[in-house]
Amino acid sequence: MSDAPVVERPAAHEGSALLSLDDVSIRFGGLLALDGVSFDVRQGEIFSLIGPNGAGKTTCFNVMTGVYQPTSGLIRFDGEPLGDRKRFAITRLGIARTFQNIRLFGNMTALENVLVGADAHHRTGVVDALFRTPRHRREEREGEETARDVMRFLGLERRANELARNLSYGEQRRLEIARAMATRPRLLCLDEPAAGFNPAEKAQLMDLIRRIRDRGLTVLLIEHDMSLVMGVSDRVTVLEFGRKIAEGTPTEVRNDPAVIAAYLGTETAEEGES
Amino acid sequence: MTEPKPPANAAASSGATKASPSAGTKPVASGGTSSRRFGWDRGALARRVTALPTPVKWLLIALFVVFLYALPLLEIPIISTPDTDFGAVLFTVASYVLVALGLNIVLGYAGLLDLGYVGFYAVGAYTVAVLGSFQAHLSWWMLIPLAVLFSTISGLLLGAPTLRVRGDYLAIVTLGFGEIIRLTALNTEWLGAAKGITQVPRPPSVEWFEIPHLQWDGFTAFIDLGDTTKFLFFGVADQAPYYWLALTVIFLVLGADRMLRRSRVGRSWEATREDEDAAELMGVPTFRFKLLAFACGAFIGGLSGALFASRQGFINPESFQLLLSILFVAAVVVGGAGNIYGVTLGAIVVGYLPERFRGFEEWRLLVFGVALILLANFRPQGLLPPRRAKRAIAADEQLEALEEGTARV
Numbered sequence: 001m002s003d004a005p006v007v008e009r010p011a012a013h014e015g016s017a018l019l020s021l022d023d024v025s026i027r028f029g030g031l032l033a034l035d036g037v038s039f040d041v042r043q044g045e046i047f048s049l050i051g052p053n054g055a056g057k058t059t060c061f062n063v064m065t066g067v068y069q070p071t072s073g074l075i076r077f078d079g080e081p082l083g084d085r086k087r088f089a090i091t092r093l094g095i096a097r098t099f100q101n102i103r104l105f106g107n108m109t110a111l112e113n114v115l116v117g118a119d120a121h122h123r124t125g126v127v128d129a130l131f132r133t134p135r136h137r138r139e140e141r142e143g144e145e146t147a148r149d150v151m152r153f154l155g156l157e158r159r160a161n162e163l164a165r166n167l168s169y170g171e172q173r174r175l176e177i178a179r180a181m182a183t184r185p186r187l188l189c190l191d192e193p194a195a196g197f198n199p200a201e202k203a204q205l206m207d208l209i210r211r212i213r214d215r216g217l218t219v220l221l222i223e224h225d226m227s228l229v230m231g232v233s234d235r236v237t238v239l240e241f242g243r244k245i246a247e248g249t250p251t252e253v254r255n256d257p258a259v260i261a262a263y264l265g266t267e268t269a270e271e272g273e274s
Numbered sequence: 275m276t277e278p279k280p281p282a283n284a285a286a287s288s289g290a291t292k293a294s295p296s297a298g299t300k301p302v303a304s305g306g307t308s309s310r311r312f313g314w315d316r317g318a319l320a321r322r323v324t325a326l327p328t329p330v331k332w333l334l335i336a337l338f339v340v341f342l343y344a345l346p347l348l349e350i351p352i353i354s355t356p357d358t359d360f361g362a363v364l365f366t367v368a369s370y371v372l373v374a375l376g377l378n379i380v381l382g383y384a385g386l387l388d389l390g391y392v393g394f395y396a397v398g399a400y401t402v403a404v405l406g407s408f409q410a411h412l413s414w415w416m417l418i419p420l421a422v423l424f425s426t427i428s429g430l431l432l433g434a435p436t437l438r439v440r441g442d443y444l445a446i447v448t449l450g451f452g453e454i455i456r457l458t459a460l461n462t463e464w465l466g467a468a469k470g471i472t473q474v475p476r477p478p479s480v481e482w483f484e485i486p487h488l489q490w491d492g493f494t495a496f497i498d499l500g501d502t503t504k505f506l507f508f509g510v511a512d513q514a515p516y517y518w519l520a521l522t523v524i525f526l527v528l529g530a531d532r533m534l535r536r537s538r539v540g541r542s543w544e545a546t547r548e549d550e551d552a553a554e555l556m557g558v559p560t561f562r563f564k565l566l567a568f569a570c571g572a573f574i575g576g577l578s579g580a581l582f583a584s585r586q587g588f589i590n591p592e593s594f595q596l597l598l599s600i601l602f603v604a605a606v607v608v609g610g611a612g613n614i615y616g617v618t619l620g621a622i623v624v625g626y627l628p629e630r631f632r633g634f635e636e637w638r639l640l641v642f643g644v645a646l647i648l649l650a651n652f653r654p655q656g657l658l659p660p661r662r663a664k665r666a667i668a669a670d671e672q673l674e675a676l677e678e679g680t681a682r683v
Contacts, residue, residue: 065555067551067555086554086559087554087555088554088555088556088557088558088559088560091555091556091557092557096556097555099552103549103551103552104548104549104552105544105545105548105549105552105553106548107544107548107660108541108544108545108548112541112544113545115541116541116542116545116553116556116557116558117556117557119538119541119542119557119558120556120557120558121557122538124537124538124539125539125566126534126539126566126570128537129533129534129536129537129538129539129540130530130533130534131533132533136537136538139538140537140538143538179556180556183556183557
């Protein structure tokens with residue numbers, strides 16, 4: 001198995017902050033969607049972001065991946081402020097994500113979807129493509145290797161030549177993860193990857209998330225499903241109305257009075273949904 | 275995912291569900307069933323062809339290419355045009371094909387609806403005309419690269435500010451561009467204004483040998499030594515050499531298209547067409563690639579315009595009407611945006627049929643309109659949809675059937 005997309009985890013960085021949000025706020029008109037949120041995602045951990053609907057979880061993802069600029073506050077990736085980097089530049093830096101509602105390139109094959117991800121670090125332009133320069137050939141070969149490897153990892157190798165839209169729902173979810181992993185991220189952000197999954201599929205997903213972490217990636221997870229979050233996370237941050245109300249290990253968070261109030265007090269049906 | 279959301283998330287998802295600007299690349303669910311009913315099975319023929327041994331395949335391709343080059347000499351009774359020089363008609367069709375291939379990159383691959391494509395065609399044509407006769411007397415071999423250069427630059431200039439807008443807005447801005455080019459030419463004395471430019475240089479001729487045409491008597495053909503084409507004389511009467519030139523350029527463009535399609539560039543275009551935001555978040559600098567698609571399209575459009583001007587010998591703003599842009603888009607959409615064989619067929623339909631049936635000229639637009647309506651109903655993906663779109667439609671149908679099945683249970 002090629003280990004191309006695996007990022008080596010240097011021992012010195014173990015446990016240090018890979019991504020840190022420092023007092024990040026974002027305002028949409030009158031709505032303060034994120035209100036002074038700070039947290040650190042440490043190298044090599046599985047970190048979850050939970051909270052009731054509308055708590056600002058996806059907004060958090062969008063700020064981290066450059067979709068929105070924070071109104072105030074600072075986001076650092078590996079110590080470096082993201083600044084006003086473009087979205088594709090942030091991906092190249094090493095943050096990749098999946099989407100809450102699947103957003104694959106439906107009319108491209110599964111393999112091509114993953115190749116687009118692998119292309120994130122490629123430089124081939126028109127001239128390279130037209131004249132089939134060594135760069136084009138090298139990058140095509142590398143991209144294909146990366147893509148095949150990631151697809152094998154996610155059990156999609158047999159579906160490589162299917163159109164993305166022809167895949168089953170579960171396969172599409174995994175293909176999104178494959179595409180994101182092909183960009184060789186250090187931080188993989190999964191936005192509700194278990195949405196629409198049955199318990200058996202959720203168990204598989206939990207296993208998958210751990211295996212992703214074991215490949216050297218840091219995982220940031222947004223999820224509604226409490227059993228999944230509690231089962232897989234190293235640490236959890238809870239958001240409510242754009243504010244951080246708790247942070248800690250799953251056990252700590254589960255017993256936190258503020259969290260219980262937020263969940264049980266307002267939305268008891270939360271767990272079973274979506 | 276269906277729960278109500280506060281504005282913050284709503285803003286995110288409204289950005290998320292933006293529609294692809296190109297109608298040609300969007301499978302229409304309702305058209306899916308009818309396209310199956312009225313479609314033919316291309317798969318069987320394709321399988322049979324791919325099953326042939328490689329040398330046989332190459333031989334077939336070579337024969338076909340020779341046939342295409344020989345077309346103006348064969349004078350085949352049914353397809354030859356009775357009223358006009360067949361070579362001239364073939365050139366017109368070839369230039370439509372060239373334009374369609376260029377526009378296909380913009381519209382079919384990158385999904386950008388460009389309604390002002392005639393603008394690039396005009397820039398190419400005017401460069402040759404203005405610098406070849408009217409204001410300077412550069413050689414034809416200089417003019418072609420200059421024409422392509424200027425049209426590519428105009429593509430970049432148009433794209434840089436406008437490709438930040440999407441969908442309908444882009445269509446309107448490009449529509450304006452096409453008209454601006456025409457009106458500028460019309461109102462600028464330096465560009466010949468309304469009376470146009472004459473004496474546009476023709477490609478340099480050599481007169482190596484003469485090739486006789488065929489003549490048909492019923493179903494028998496014989497070589498007519500009285501009717502010959504001089505190789506390669508770019509004159510006025512016999513236009514077959516222009517067709518050969520255009521056909522050669524088409525083959526070059528087809529080759530380049532294939533190289534681009536099967537590379538990071540082609541993938542990035544398609545990803546941008548499918549979902550621009552997702553593509554950007556997967557590391558595709560979408561703006562840069564959209565601009566690149568525009569530049570490639572403008573390159574080919576300018577080339578086609580340059581060939582048109584050097585064949586025509588005379589151009590004026592009348593040659594670059596808005597209607598031409600619409601016809602170009604029609605050629606791409608009729609044929610099947612995203613499929614080079616499809617758009618080639620579309621260009622042949624749009625370029626050839628009106629020439630073949632010149633007698634019905636007054637009815638031309640009416641027939642064309644009816645044909646478009648029928649097409650939109652029965653083959654919304656075009657005559658030869660991209661293989662993928664077709665497979666996607668099949669998938670949609672399966673899904674529909676499945677959903678209906680479970681609903682009944």
